[in-house]
Amino acid sequence: MVYFKKAIEHFVLWVVCVFLFIGILFLPAKTNYETGQGGQFKSASYDYELDTHIENITGFFSFVKENPGLGEFVPGQSYADRIADKSWKSLLLVVPTLILAYVLGVLKGIFDFRMQKKKLNFLGNGTTWLFISMPDLFFIIVAQIGLMFLYEKGLFFHVTLYGSEKLETYVVGILFLLIYPVFYLANITNVSLQEQQGNDYIRTAQSKGTSGMRILFIHILKNSFPRILAHSNTITLYVLSNLFIVEKLMDFQGAADGLYDAVLRGTGFKIGLEIMVDGVSAVGYTVFFASIILVSNLVTQIFKSLVTPASQEMNHE
Amino acid sequence: MNKSLIFGLIILSFLVIITFIAPYLPFVDTSLKDTVMRQKEDGGFELPPFAPSADFPIGSDHNGVDLLSRLLLGTKETLLTILAIVLIRYIVAIPLAMASFYSRFFHRILIVWNRLFSFIPPIFFVILIIGTPFILFSDNRYLWILIVLAMIEVGRVADIFYQGMVDISKRPYVEAGIVSGSSPLTMLKNYYWPPLRPSFIVQFFSDLGRTLFLIGQLGIIEIFLSVEFVSQLSGGYKTLNTSNVWPTYFVDITHHIWSHPWLPITGTIAIGITILAFSMTSSGLQQYFDKKYKRA
Numbered sequence: 278m279v280y281f282k283k284a285i286e287h288f289v290l291w292v293v294c295v296f297l298f299i300g301i302l303f304l305p306a307k308t309n310y311e312t313g314q315g316g317q318f319k320s321a322s323y324d325y326e327l328d329t330h331i332e333n334i335t336g337f338f339s340f341v342k343e344n345p346g347l348g349e350f351v352p353g354q355s356y357a358d359r360i361a362d363k364s365w366k367s368l369l370l371v372v373p374t375l376i377l378a379y380v381l382g383v384l385k386g387i388f389d390f391r392m393q394k395k396k397l398n399f400l401g402n403g404t405t406w407l408f409i410s411m412p413d414l415f416f417i418i419v420a421q422i423g424l425m426f427l428y429e430k431g432l433f434f435h436v437t438l439y440g441s442e443k444l445e446t447y448v449v450g451i452l453f454l455l456i457y458p459v460f461y462l463a464n465i466t467n468v469s470l471q472e473q474q475g476n477d478y479i480r481t482a483q484s485k486g487t488s489g490m491r492i493l494f495i496h497i498l499k500n501s502f503p504r505i506l507a508h509s510n511t512i513t514l515y516v517l518s519n520l521f522i523v524e525k526l527m528d529f530q531g532a533a534d535g536l537y538d539a540v541l542r543g544t545g546f547k548i549g550l551e552i553m554v555d556g557v558s559a560v561g562y563t564v565f566f567a568s569i570i571l572v573s574n575l576v577t578q579i580f581k582s583l584v585t586p587a588s589q590e591m592n593h594e
Numbered sequence: 595m596n597k598s599l600i601f602g603l604i605i606l607s608f609l610v611i612i613t614f615i616a617p618y619l620p621f622v623d624t625s626l627k628d629t630v631m632r633q634k635e636d637g638g639f640e641l642p643p644f645a646p647s648a649d650f651p652i653g654s655d656h657n658g659v660d661l662l663s664r665l666l667l668g669t670k671e672t673l674l675t676i677l678a679i680v681l682i683r684y685i686v687a688i689p690l691a692m693a694s695f696y697s698r699f700f701h702r703i704l705i706v707w708n709r710l711f712s713f714i715p716p717i718f719f720v721i722l723i724i725g726t727p728f729i730l731f732s733d734n735r736y737l738w739i740l741i742v743l744a745m746i747e748v749g750r751v752a753d754i755f756y757q758g759m760v761d762i763s764k765r766p767y768v769e770a771g772i773v774s775g776s777s778p779l780t781m782l783k784n785y786y787w788p789p790l791r792p793s794f795i796v797q798f799f800s801d802l803g804r805t806l807f808l809i810g811q812l813g814i815i816e817i818f819l820s821v822e823f824v825s826q827l828s829g830g831y832k833t834l835n836t837s838n839v840w841p842t843y844f845v846d847i848t849h850h851i852w853s854h855p856w857l858p859i860t861g862t863i864a865i866g867i868t869i870l871a872f873s874m875t876s877s878g879l880q881q882y883f884d885k886k887y888k889r890a
Contacts, residue, residue, distance in 0.1 A: 301726065422851065425852065510712050514715050525847075526847065
């Protein structure tokens with residue numbers, strides 16, 4: 278019941294967020310340009326009008342009602358097709374990244390935990406610390422330049438780093454997106470495993486002759502999972518935010534790239550022209566992003582209900 | 595021996611020293627003059643960006659400005675920018691945390707704020723807000739962007755301090771303070787603030803690092819803090835960045851990364867090392883306080 282209520286809450290938040298974004302996107306873009314003698318740009322002022330704002334939003338909804346395909350982007354291709362196409366490409370990056378981040382992150386965390394008292398500790402905690410402390414931007418740029426350099430010297434095979442057509446660009450994109458989440462989760466896993474150390478249930482399991490690995494994976498890890506899953510929202514937000522960076526760096530034609538194109542009227546304008554967002558596409562991509570967050574929150578909720586013992590349900594909301 | 599604190603502070607003090615002495619260094623060209631074209635040794639001309647050479651130790655930017663001078667002079671601007679963002683964030687977040695501790699109404703606001711932002715990826719939000727004409731053409735655009743960047747994480751910071759205060763309120767010594775008749779202000783000053791101070795300092799440094807990372811990311815997608823509108827051949831106007839802040843070295847990165855790699859490399863190394871210094875200082879301070887208050 279608790280979980281059902283939570284699911285409803287997430288859904289309401291999703292609706293509120295989408296409407297909030299639509300409100301921002303359809304801010305009236307009526308701008309008064311002030312020009313000099315030769316018609317050159319001097320300054321621009323902006324006055325907000327509530328009526329136009331409401332008109333914009335209602336206009337958008339009636340437009341959607343009349344055009345199920347959201348109108349034509351180019352002859353033969355509707356906006357809806359284009360948005361779906363770009364979103365699908367991004368989905369192929371985001372979903373494997375999120376799944377792999379948890380698998381690899383938890384494994385790295387266990388590795389760090391086991392290396393703790395050994396000489397080679399720098400391989401465990403050292404690497405995790407380094408990758409959390411340095412921005413992943415640094416590693417991505419170094420990797421791109423490095424791969425190119427190695428290929429030039431003939432030391433490495435050719436990897437396509439640009440575009441979104443080939444399979445290998447997806448692999449590279451996923452790897453870039455994975456860098457930070459994996460090490461972030463490794464750190465969380467390691468800390469929560471350490472907290473469990475010395476608990477009575479571990480000693481009980483040991484006294485019954487259960488093997489060390491079995492205790493670690495089945496007994497301790499299950500108790501650590503609620504702590505790890507508490508960070509799921511941070512991870513999802515980080516991956517989606519980083520998607521903008523990775524798509525830009527790789528020239529990947531996905532949803533982040535589409536949203537950026539649709540919204541960022543801020544990079545250039547012409548006098549006399551009403552700068553306006555490509556509202557239709559922007560709303561499409563916004564719904565896509567918000568839905569990913571919604572689905573990931575719901576999935577986490579399901580996992581939480583599976584791993585949280587009934588006695589702790591109240592503590593790990 | 596607290597290695598990370600020492601290393602972190604050494605790098606940070608080095609950066610602070612640079613901000614003060616950079617204009618007086620002999621190899622720094624404070625005028626940042628453009629070199630539009632230059633003659634090659636074997637005859638012929640070349641256009642900027644110039645590769646690293648004797649004139650330009652780490653190369654030049656696309657206007658032919660010496661990159662090393664820009665880098666060193668930009669240190670001050672970069673550090674001041676992130677400091678301003680984090681200060682604005684804390685000026686809003688700390689009172690919000692305290693208010694939500696004392697009043698249910700403000701606590702509601704904090705919860706709603708946090709829930710809402712848990713549905714908004716930060717970069718997504720920045721793109722959306724900065725694109726609005728209200729901010730784009732504002733005379734105080736720079737200030738507005740600072741405020742937007744500060745607001746993004748107000749909820750997170752406020753929540754950390756709110757939780758901290760709730761934890762403290764459960765300790766016995768707080769009851770003793772209430773029983774002895776301390777006023778709410780004395781309670782705040784003498785009972786709540788001292789145990790919160792260490793986490794405040796640790797959090798502050800880690801936030802500085804996070805903020806630098808965020809403006810670095812924004813640099814990649816070409817959102818800059820201060821811009822000027824520049825006339826284009828097509829009759830349109832394009833925003834052009836006009837500062838020396840490090841993230842601006844990422845401009846046109848997909849184009850420069852192969853042909854003129856020294857531009858993005860310089861930017862990413864400067865940002866990377868500074869963020870490393872902030873996180874080292876932050877985790878070093880954490881260790882220091884843990885040891886001091888015997889919490890380790």
